[in-house]
Amino acid sequence: MTDEHELVKIRKGKLKKIREQGIDPYALHFRRTHSAATVQECAQKISIGEVLEDLEVAVIGRVITVREHGKSCFAHIRDDSGDVQIYVKSNTVGEKAYGLFKLVDIGDFIGVKGKIFKTRTGENTILVSELSVFSKSLQTLPEKWSGLKDVELKYRRRYVDLIANKDIKPLFKLRSRIISSMRRFLEEKDFLEVETPMMQQIPGGAMAKPFVTHHNTLDMDLYLRIAPELFLKRLIVGGFEKIYEINRNFRNEGISTRHNPEFTMLELYQAFITYEDLMQLTEEMFCVIAEECLGKTSFEYQGHTINLKEWKRLSFVEAIKKYAKIDLESISDKELKNSAKELVPEIRKMNSFREIVDAIFKKVVIPNLIDPTFIIDYPERMCPLAKKKRDNKNLTERFQPYICAIELGSAYSELNDPMEQKDRFLDQIKDRKMGDDEAHLMDEDFITALEYGMPPTAGLGIGIDRLVMLFTNSSSIRDVILFPQLKPQK
RNA sequence: GGGUCGUUAGCUCAACUAGGCAGAGCAGCGGACUCUUAAUCCGUUGGUUGUGGGUUCGAUUCCCUCACGGCCUACCA
The missing domain is CATH 3.30.930.10 (Bira Bifunctional Protein; Domain 2)
Incomplete structure (x- = not known):
């Protein structure tokens, strides 16, 4: 309908390059062994700088942050269980895979295999030895710090709200x-x-x-x-x-x-x-x-x-008596209507007893029912x-x-x-x-x-x-x- | 349904008070960087300012219409 956004065009270009490497980015050819959360659990026993040698994990998730450093890169990926940091190094993952990683955007799903280690700052991280791409994201996610604030968009695109806002x-x-x-x-x-x-x-x-x-x-x-x-x-x-x-x-x-x-x-x-x-x-x-x-x-x-x-328990009649000062037991329909008009001006168009009493109850009583x-x-x-x-x-x-x-x-x-x-x-x-x-x-x-x-x-x-x-x-x-x-x- | 406030880049927000070239951060793009985490540094693209009218030499800014939304209110649980 309208012209495609430039950002979408760029991502489609990357998608094409991925396909040219013989990879179908929407197929699943990966078996995961751990979720982000279980990786965090496994890493509990290691200390800073240490590598968990006897375990190789395979994790798949959506890329949510990226921090590039020349020929290496830190990123976080997220699955339903939470987030985990990955570390992609050119000389660990190989030149070709690193080239593939350059085509990955925030929002894409990637699968990584590797060993768990703890970084200098103490964060549990997967040192990536193999990398694959699944489900290239063509749309840009909301800003990482503020998330998605626009309430209309939050409701219309709940899926984005779910991705962008952690709560x-x-x-x-x-x-x-x-x-x-x-x-x-x-x-x-x-x-x-x-x-x-x-x-x-x-x-x-x-x-x-x-x-x-x-x-x-x-x-x-x-x-x-x-x-x-x-x-x-x-x-x-x-x-x-x-x-x-x-x-x-x-x-x-x-x-x-x-x-x-x-x-x-x-x-x-x-x-x-x-x-x-x-x-x-x-x-x-x-x-x-x-x-x-x-x-x-x-x-x-x-x-x-x-x-x-x-x-608490309060009878309906008592509640009306207490907050509206009307005694439903003794009042006639006509008197009720007149009293109601003072409390609830819009009562005029209402006729039935139910509607009138209901209107009084809602306007005068309910706001007081906190406990x-x-x-x-x-x-x-x-x-x-x-x-x-x-x-x-x-x-x-x-x-x-x-x-x-x-x-x-x-x-x-x-x-x-x-x-x-x-x-x-x-x-x-x-x-x-x-x-x-x-x-x-x-x-x-x-x-x-x-x-x-x-x-x-x-x-x-x-x-x-x-x-x-x-x-x-x-x-x-x-x-x-x-x-x-x-x-x-x- | 009525009242009221809002709608500016993909996202988060400036500029509007008192009309004068529409800006920033993130994301993106190009470059540097192998322990960063809102990474950093250099450079850079991106806008029919929700829609349609009006006033004006000139409108994001003032006025009106419509659309969508928030809140209050009404009907209802």
Whole structure:
């Protein structure tokens, strides 16, 4: 499309010269014996100036720095395990190989064979006796000292970000460890991992706008799921007692530092327990993950100290009373709307009770929820899938965990009365008619499933990206998602 | 969606306040150098200043449009 950059042309010229020597720089004809890290381990027993005589290592990695000295050269190569220095000397590696090395740029993959020694300054180094070139890099890497700073480029070209900025890979390795730690925790408690549809005919299980797609052969619209909830509950009806799913949800809403259109969620369901039990499980799970992944249960997030062993509990109604000075138990819908207008000016366009209360909660309450807190017992009209409290039919047995004003998930004792569930769906349809286009849709088959009988069950959802943000002290969800959603460039 | 700030060489940044030849470091290229590590030393290439308009003798700089992005905010987890 545009003219090729001069720097690319130069590198292609070198590539051509390598090929002229009969070398295919994109083929692998090398067997490595050591990683950068194991070379460092092997070198522990030698002292300065000493050579590890009885061991020849073969290492392959990306060249990241070069320091030339006439007919010899120091460089660092990097693999997944770390970095190691190499020393290429003309009279050790031979004139021809040294000539080949002159065609190597920062960014190329090279393979080296040689013995390990310790330099005058004490750095473990491979004295190269054989050298081969693999995967010539045609693009120049970012500046070695500052790395890649441009946030747009970091997200668009995460692969460059991973190469150029040393702290990126450990962060995503930690993300992976968090998820596997979560799986291990659940497996040890005999939860079964299941997979349910990502493409659904009726998007349910949450309040959100879905993405629509179309199946050509069936000639029907399908929705990318906003939650797996209704399918997981069908499996509880089917007789599974402890199940979970870790996978992507898709919500067609705004993008922010806490929202990506596709995000990873844990949802788990267990029969014969209540939301009370799930609060305990949540605490335990967060502590176990933190212990395993960070080695501690207390850590810093954006200037706040978090202690995962100490959770507060505050009821939704109390929270509104405390921070918004509104008593939801005695106020009429009309009065509520008027009070809300003062607190949240943009409330005007909202009509449903759920939207209004939600807006007040988010604006006035959430910013205060810094210490680990379970907000519990939400008004019934906000939770169409949750079971009512035994002693107060206006409330539901629901909780949401908050840390540093981040909503980390949602859980409740599941509503398992099919007729009540149907009525709640009908109420949602009324809200929808009032303009709440996130109100829940009717799902007849789900009602049918409940009619077969779902045991008393509690379910929990945890936003994994947000959990990872917390554990990695990241201020934006984009920093914990490898390829966050961006508009196309230009 | 609204507000606000930003976009200058492959990368990291100057120059803009008050309009006057667009600079540096790294990377690259040529040269010197066989224990360096931000190697050093000498020389050197590289720019439609995000896009399109406007004001002006003259615009990276002032004004407007659009694109993309950051942050705040709204919807949501």
